[in-house]
Amino acid sequence: MSSIRFEQVTRIFERRGGSYKALEPLSLTIVDQEFIAIVGPSGCGKTTLLRMAAGLDFPTSGRVFVGDKPILGPGPDRAVVFQQFALFPWKTVCENIAFGLRCRRAPKEQRQELVAKFVRLMGLEDHEDSYPHQLSGGMQQRVGIARAYAVEPGVLLMDEPFGALDAQTRAEMQEELIRVRRVQPCTVLFITHSVEEAAYLADRVVVMTGRPGRIREVVDVASIRAAEGWNRSPIEEVMGLESFVRIRSQLWRLLRHNKPISEPPVLPDAGLLGLREAS
Amino acid sequence: MNSASTVRRLVASGTSLGLSTIGLLAFFGVWFLASASGLAPKRVLPSPSDVAVTLYQISVHPFAGYTLEQHLTSSLERFLAGFALAAAAGIPTGLLMGWYAPFRYAISPFFDSLRFVAPLAWVPFAALWFGTGFGGPILIIFSGAFAPCVINSFRGARLVDQHLTEAARTLGAGHLRLMAQVLLPGALPSIVAGLRISAGLAWQSLIGAELIVVSSGVGYLIVQGQGDVAPAVVMAGMAAIGFVGIAIDTILLMIQRGILRTWQGAVQ
Numbered sequence: 305m306s307s308i309r310f311e312q313v314t315r316i317f318e319r320r321g322g323s324y325k326a327l328e329p330l331s332l333t334i335v336d337q338e339f340i341a342i343v344g345p346s347g348c349g350k351t352t353l354l355r356m357a358a359g360l361d362f363p364t365s366g367r368v369f370v371g372d373k374p375i376l377g378p379g380p381d382r383a384v385v386f387q388q389f390a391l392f393p394w395k396t397v398c399e400n401i402a403f404g405l406r407c408r409r410a411p412k413e414q415r416q417e418l419v420a421k422f423v424r425l426m427g428l429e430d431h432e433d434s435y436p437h438q439l440s441g442g443m444q445q446r447v448g449i450a451r452a453y454a455v456e457p458g459v460l461l462m463d464e465p466f467g468a469l470d471a472q473t474r475a476e477m478q479e480e481l482i483r484v485r486r487v488q489p490c491t492v493l494f495i496t497h498s499v500e501e502a503a504y505l506a507d508r509v510v511v512m513t514g515r516p517g518r519i520r521e522v523v524d525v526a527s528i529r530a531a532e533g534w535n536r537s538p539i540e541e542v543m544g545l546e547s548f549v550r551i552r553s554q555l556w557r558l559l560r561h562n563k564p565i566s567e568p569p570v571l572p573d574a575g576l577l578g579l580r581e582a583s
Numbered sequence: 584m585n586s587a588s589t590v591r592r593l594v595a596s597g598t599s600l601g602l603s604t605i606g607l608l609a610f611f612g613v614w615f616l617a618s619a620s621g622l623a624p625k626r627v628l629p630s631p632s633d634v635a636v637t638l639y640q641i642s643v644h645p646f647a648g649y650t651l652e653q654h655l656t657s658s659l660e661r662f663l664a665g666f667a668l669a670a671a672a673g674i675p676t677g678l679l680m681g682w683y684a685p686f687r688y689a690i691s692p693f694f695d696s697l698r699f700v701a702p703l704a705w706v707p708f709a710a711l712w713f714g715t716g717f718g719g720p721i722l723i724i725f726s727g728a729f730a731p732c733v734i735n736s737f738r739g740a741r742l743v744d745q746h747l748t749e750a751a752r753t754l755g756a757g758h759l760r761l762m763a764q765v766l767l768p769g770a771l772p773s774i775v776a777g778l779r780i781s782a783g784l785a786w787q788s789l790i791g792a793e794l795i796v797v798s799s800g801v802g803y804l805i806v807q808g809q810g811d812v813a814p815a816v817v818m819a820g821m822a823a824i825g826f827v828g829i830a831i832d833t834i835l836l837m838i839q840r841g842i843l844r845t846w847q848g849a850v851q
Contacts, residue, residue: 383754403764
């Protein structure tokens with residue numbers, strides 16, 4: 305069972321001059337094979353959640369589980385796709401994809417077989433011996449996804465994976481992700497800034513509010529997607545469908561009703577200063 | 584038209600080589616004039632031509648048991664052994680310090696105080712523990728060359744993109760693999776810069792060591808020249824040290840440039 309469960313998780317960062325509360329007690333379960341997207345403003349703690357699931361960060365209180373096991377560090381059951389791609393610049397495409405398999409001491413034949421499989425699946429056939437810097441951003445992230453998939457994780461943790469790509473490449477990659485996941489099902493925790501992206505990809509969209517981070521609402525998309533047959537149409541058509549636009553607006557409204565983070569904090573003694581109208 | 588702007592223009596128009604030549608000529612000119620005019624007596628300062636002739640003579644006829652070439656060879660052997668040892672021990676130590684904080688805290692007080700102890704201060708123990716043949720000098724070279732290897736590897740490891748180390752960890756890399764396949768290549772430019780500094784210090788320390796503990800090598804040649812009151816031999820030895828030093832640094836500089844070119848292409 306590749307589920308991820310956050311149980312009353314909080315996170316307080318110690319900073320110079322005090323501590324900073326990144327997460328309020330938060331609980332969330334991502335069930336096996338589910339695709340969850342988290343949207344929210346910068347600093348709402350969404351990346352912190354992903355890092356906890358990856359075992360790269362730990363909650364101040366509460367617990368995080370993968371299946372029934374508490375997460376004590378990075379593990380073979382979870383793989384991460386980074387916004388910055390984080391490919392090893394000194395390794396070729398194939399060596400990058402094979403890295404996790406080598407760490408697991410997979411026999412050579414199995415390694416070659418899996419690398420070839422994901423090279424094919426991600427459309428990297430002509431670039432096997434290229435180095436990352438020779439590839440476009442979109443191709444680099446294909447390598448990033450192939451590298452994560454190659455270790456056959458139950459859970460894929462994607463931290464704004466398409467955030468550094470141009471709009472066209474981004475749409476292409478979103479379609480690719482849906483296609484690849486059909487071939488190779490897994491549980492996904494997907495962090496994004498983009499409401500469209502979240503609505504298009506996810507079964508459920510978690511809308512978070514910032515400072516301290518907490519869940520505002522969880523919006524179910526899977527049932528609408530299935531009913532309206534989104535997966536049968538190309539992305540540009542889906543984004544024009546009335547059902548899609550409705551979900552998108554709903555998500556936008558939820559985000560907009562957050563206090564904008566640029567708004568200065570209301571002074572506690574505002575009344576005494578005669579600033580009531582300003583707030 | 585002041586002279587500073589003239590110098591700038593000369594440099595800008597690609598005449599830095601010309602300026603270097605002028606500098607060298609001026610140096611040798613002053614030296615030549617000083618000894619030719621009798622201002623500096625020959626037993627105090629040999630003339631450039633004396634040194635050149637002596638350089639040739641000791642290359643052909645043995646002095647202090649060996650020819651200059653043989654002295655240089657035995658010096659270079661010790662240098663290479665000590666330098667290789669310092670790099671082999673210093674690079675992993677530095678990477679480990681950069682990667683694993685407890686190790687850094689455990690080792691840094693010891694390391695920070697030890698690196699101020701001049702290599703020559705090790706001479707008594709070098710001779711006591713490893714003798715005066717090969718082992719003793721190597722300890723002295725090692726003590727000079729180790730610190731820059733460690734410090735630069737450490738700095739390089741600290742500068743490796745955190746996303747790369749996290750990617751490696753989530754893919755299941757252990758400490759050893761992470762150091763060898765992520766930190767080492769990531770820190771390479773810094774490591775090579777450290778090796779250049781380290782090589783210079785190693786070569787310096789070696790000559791110091793040879794002045795005291797051994798019976799061959801360029802340092803030994805200089806000591807014997809001093810004993811024989813042959814200032815031209817002493818200076819010929821010094822010139823040889825300088826030339827070989829430049830040669831070592833040039834080789835490492837070329838390696839460094841090659842690595843930087845590849846590396847910057849890959850990392851941008």
